[in-house]
Each structure stands twice: as C-alpha cells, then as structure tokens.
Amino acid sequence: MGMDERKFRILQAIIDDYILTAVPVGSRTISKKYDMGLSSATIRNEMSDLEELGYLDQPHVSAGRVPSAKAYRLYVDQLLQAGRLRTDSDMALRAHFLGRTRQMEEVMDHAAQVLSSLTNYTAVVLPPTGTQPRIRNIQLVSVSDNAALAVIVTDAGVVRDAVIRVSEELDQDALYSVSRTLTGELAGKTLSEAVERMPEIIRGMQSQAELLEGFGDVMNTQQQANHPHVAIGGTSNMLNYPEYADMEKARSFLSLMETRDRLADIIGQKGEMSFTVRIGPETGVPEMADCSIVTATYTTGNGQQGTIGVIGPTRMQYSRVLEVMNTMGRQLSELFGTGEDDVLKLE
Secondary structure, three states: OOHHHHHHHHHHHHHHHHHHHHHOHHHHHHHOOOOOOHHHHHHHHHHHHHHHHEEEOOOOOOOOEEEEEHHHHHHHHHHHHOOOOOOHHHHHHHHHHHHOOOOOOHHHHHHHHHHHHHHOOOEEEEEEEEEEEEEEEEEEEEEEOEEEEEEEEEOOEEEEEEEEEEOOOOOOHHHHHHHHHHHHHHHOEEEEHHHHHHHHHHHHOOOHHHHHHHHHHHHHHHHHHHOOOEEEOOHHHHHHHHHHOOHHHHHHHHHHHHOOHHHHHHHHOOOOOOOOEEHHHEOOOOOHOEEEEEEEEEEEOOEEEEOOOOOOOOOOOHHHHHHHHHHHHHHHHHHHOOOOOOOOOOO
16 A cells, blocks of 8 residues: 555645644545545545555544655655745845845844744744854944044944054044054954964054054953854734643743754755755654744845745645745845846756
C-alpha cells in the first residue's frame, strides 16, 4: 500500500481544511466541502490507509483525523517542487517599503512587522552574515558645550552612535575637521581593526587626545557588543492559535522569543534549498514541537546573505507563507543593492 494520486488529493484536502479550522477532519466534511466525486465511505477507507501510512493521527476514537508532521512534510515538498509561488504580494510589499530608510536595523525591524502582518504568524529577520561590516563614514556632531554625538556608519547600512565628552573649546568646525580625519584613517576598516588603529591616531593628534580617547572607548564598546540584530514581529500572534491556548506552552514559547541569541541560531540554520521548511520535531527545539519554521535568504550588494523566517503552528498556510517570503526576500535583496529580479529560486 502506497501513496497514490487519490490518497494525496484527500490528504491535501484534509490539510487545507485543518489549516483553516484547527478542527479534526472527518470523511463527511471532505465529501461535502471538496468536489472529488468520491463517496464518504470511500474517503473514510482512504483516510484509514493514510493513518496506517503515518500521514494522519486520530486524537480521539470518535474524532476525525489531523495531519501528522509527515503529512505536512509531504505537502510542503509538493509545494516546493511545483513552484506554487504567486507574485500578487509584490505591490503590497512594495507599498510598505516606500519611503524606507537605508539603515539596515530599521529596515529589518520594519520587514519583520510587515512579514508578521501579512502571514499572521511570528516573523524573524536576521542581518547578513559573513565578513564583518566595514566603516564607511564617521561624524562628530555637537549636542552641548561639552558633549558630542559620535556616529559610525558601516557599509552594511548599520548606524552606531553614542555621546562622548568633548572640550568646551571645540566648536562644530573643529569637530568636523576631526570627523574628516577619523574617516580618512578608519574608512574601510572593521570595528576590531579600527580599535587597534586608535592608539596610533591618538599619538598623532595629542591636542585632541581627550576627544579621541572617548571615541576610542565608543569603538571598543561597539566592537565588544557587536552581536547581530534580531528583528522580531508578531510574537503574540502565536497566542491566537488554539495550539497555544495552554498557558505553560505559551509561556515556554514567549520565553524562547526573548532569548534572541538562541533564536538567531535556530532561524539561521540554512538548508540546501532557497527555502528551508522544518516541521514539528524537525525543528529540534522542544519549545517548538508543535511549530513549523520556514526560512529563506536575501542577499546584499556585497554578496552577504541574511535570513528571514516565519514561525507558526504546523498547520500553517504554507503556500501563503512561501509566497510572501519569496516576495519579501526579493524586496530586501533589491533594497540592499543586488538588483536581481529573482533572488529566491526554487531548486
């Protein structure tokens, strides 16, 4: 006994119905709602076979069936092979990014909110990984008689800023001159390389030693705290699904969302395909045993890859999620300078 076309059509109908209702599905429901030309008895027999094959579970003796993780895996694999990704989300996503800022962390935060809004699940966006970002520009801006705002802009679009103490004798023209010197000395260097270079710069500009030492401290702090930004949207969305009506399960999920380093490790796991779909136990995370994680990549102009992810119940609307993520990945890649028309391609 194997999976033939009729069994797959019935299984697909059960998954689609369960995704929408979260209620165990019976043979009469499939017979009435889906025009398959099959009797309720025939569908019931096929459902028994599907249960024996491990694609369906029966929570109670008198209840209908629910899809297993194995069923969702088959369902998602078929979606990916068929390439069922529409483009009708393009305009909606483009509208969200009109007037966008080039600062990467703000774009990531905004992308996570848009992604969660369009899917109604929890969304996570990770920055590009690979080579360390390099300094593009440094600006010192006076904010009071004895304080200045030090702004560090990197080639990844990330802006770091901090307030440092300065002499009351330094006006904005003097700060501008120091800014140009620092940019000339440090442009193209990573934060760690810039920290190593600072003592030599200070020795060459003793008249500005206090200012430069303060700036050096800022650089050192930024380098030590250079953890990747993890943007999360729609954390509470999961609480809208009956799978997380249990208080202990909901608390466990919310606790995981607060552990951003661990979340980054989970979402950052890439598979061999442009899309990675991990269902239930495949996540390898106890707190996500009833969840699915869908991830995809986007690419920056310098070839670095970031990750976008959606977390939802195993009965998530996979087709919709894959469609939205395909468009989101393309938008982020275009935004950060690849100019490619089709960033996420199915293998």
